[in-house]
Amino acid sequence: MEILVIGTGSIGERHVRCFLATNRAQIAIVEPNEQLRNTIRERYKLQHAWPTLDEALARHKFQAAVIATPAPLHIPIATRLAQAGVHVLIEKPLSVTLEGIPELQSILAEKKLTAVTAYVLRSYPVLAEMRQAIHEGRFGAPLQIVGVTGQNFPTYRPAYAKTYYASRASGGGAVQDAMTHLMNTAEWFGGPVTRLVADLDHKVLADVNVEDTVHVIARHGATMGLYSLNQHQSANEFTVTVICPKATVRLELHNNRWGWMEKPDSGWNYAPSTPLERDTAFSSQASAFMDSIEHAKAPRCSLAEGLQTLKVNRAILASVESGTWQTIQG
Numbered sequence: 001m002e003i004l005v006i007g008t009g010s011i012g013e014r015h016v017r018c019f020l021a022t023n024r025a026q027i028a029i030v031e032p033n034e035q036l037r038n039t040i041r042e043r044y045k046l047q048h049a050w051p052t053l054d055e056a057l058a059r060h061k062f063q064a065a066v067i068a069t070p071a072p073l074h075i076p077i078a079t080r081l082a083q084a085g086v087h088v089l090i091e092k093p094l095s096v097t098l099e100g101i102p103e104l105q106s107i108l109a110e111k112k113l114t115a116v117t118a119y120v121l122r123s124y125p126v127l128a129e130m131r132q133a134i135h136e137g138r139f140g141a142p143l144q145i146v147g148v149t150g151q152n153f154p155t156y157r158p159a160y161a162k163t164y165y166a167s168r169a170s171g172g173g174a175v176q177d178a179m180t181h182l183m184n185t186a187e188w189f190g191g192p193v194t195r196l197v198a199d200l201d202h203k204v205l206a207d208v209n210v211e212d213t214v215h216v217i218a219r220h221g222a223t224m225g226l227y228s229l230n231q232h233q234s235a236n237e238f239t240v241t242v243i244c245p246k247a248t249v250r251l252e253l254h255n256n257r258w259g260w261m262e263k264p265d266s267g268w269n270y271a272p273s274t275p276l277e278r279d280t281a282f283s284s285q286a287s288a289f290m291d292s293i294e295h296a297k298a299p300r301c302s303l304a305e306g307l308q309t310l311k312v313n314r315a316i317l318a319s320v321e322s323g324t325w326q327t328i329q330g
């Protein structure tokens with residue numbers, strides 16, 4: 001499949017590498033930064049690399065594209081691609097506002113194009129297996145979900161203050177950049193968030209004033225949710241506990257395992273798992289995207305699900321602004 005990767009910064013380069021690793025894709029890129037464009041082109045021996053999307057679309061025909069630019073550009077670029085008949089994989093968060101999304105959806109529907117949101121955690125086998133067990137009804141319908149996550153962001157992204165992360169308008173801050181992974185995971189386990197109230201603060205991260213610590217109390221219909229994230233603690237952990245009538249079920253992403261406990265104090269049972277590199281999840285996401293185009297398979301995270309999580313991001317920020325509960329219309 002001929003695939004155009006748009007934006008080859010931190011995550012765009014990973015998409016280039018991981019799509020190539022599937023052996024199912026030929027990659028070309030759009031990257032306005034000349035030095036970076038040449039580096040990526042040479043590193044991956046790419047035939048085509050353009051500075052603008054218009055040039056790429058004028059010179060070549062693509063079946064699909066990956067949008068890995070900062071979030072405010074996701075919808076305008078996806079709309080331009082959809083108008084040109086190109087299927088799209090759009091990085092998270094889908095956007096920073098709801099602007100232009102209904103128009104994009106109608107072009108996608110009219111041209112029968114696939115659009116997927118790149119919430120890559122859905123491509124981690126431990127998450128997918130735990131979600132399947134819950135959705136098959138093995139433990140009963142979730143009563144409560146508790147998600148707790150944190151990591152020392154500067155350790156993993158030393159230049160964060162010089163990227164889109166530094167402002168909410170460009171898609172930054174903990175809510176839109178990191179918490180959105182946790183909220184999308186919670187929605188995958190427990191269904192869409194219907195109401196929430198939130199608190200957040202800037203506690204530690206130097207050279208930015210966006211929030212780095214977030215708390216959310218939520219409802220997924222009847223299921224209660226409680227979520228916490230910070231971007232400065234030493235431990236790099238991501239845990240989601242789903243309390244069901246027949247068992248307590250827990251994802252420990254940092255240990256690449258999930259388990260369940262059926263009787264009080266009976267100890268955890270862990271499902272078998274195999275070690276996983278981050279690139280493997282991205283290659284799996286790439287293959288699933290191509291399968292959804294070529295074989296009409298359901299996308300791992302549809303545009304509609306990405307839109308729902310965007311509404312959650314917006315509701316968290318609105319709740320903090322107003323100090324009130326927010327209702328999310330589906």
Ligand SMILES: NC(=O)c1ccc[n+]([C@@H]2O[C@H](COP(=O)([O-])OP(=O)(O)OC[C@H]3O[C@@H](n4cnc5c(N)ncnc54)[C@H](O)[C@@H]3O)[C@@H](O)[C@H]2O)c1
Nearest residue numbers: 006007008009010011012030033068069070071091092093
């Ligand atoms: N799924 C994940 O785990 C994950 C991780 C990091 C970032 N992201 C998301 O990916 C997106 C990009 O993040 P990043 O960390 O790679 O940012 P980045 O700043 O490292 O890279 C963005 C790239 O987009 C390029 N760009 C800017 N305007 C462009 C345009 N008009 N056309 C083409 N390219 C353009 C920039 O030159 C830059 O190279 C963000 O939405 C971010 O939230 C996802």
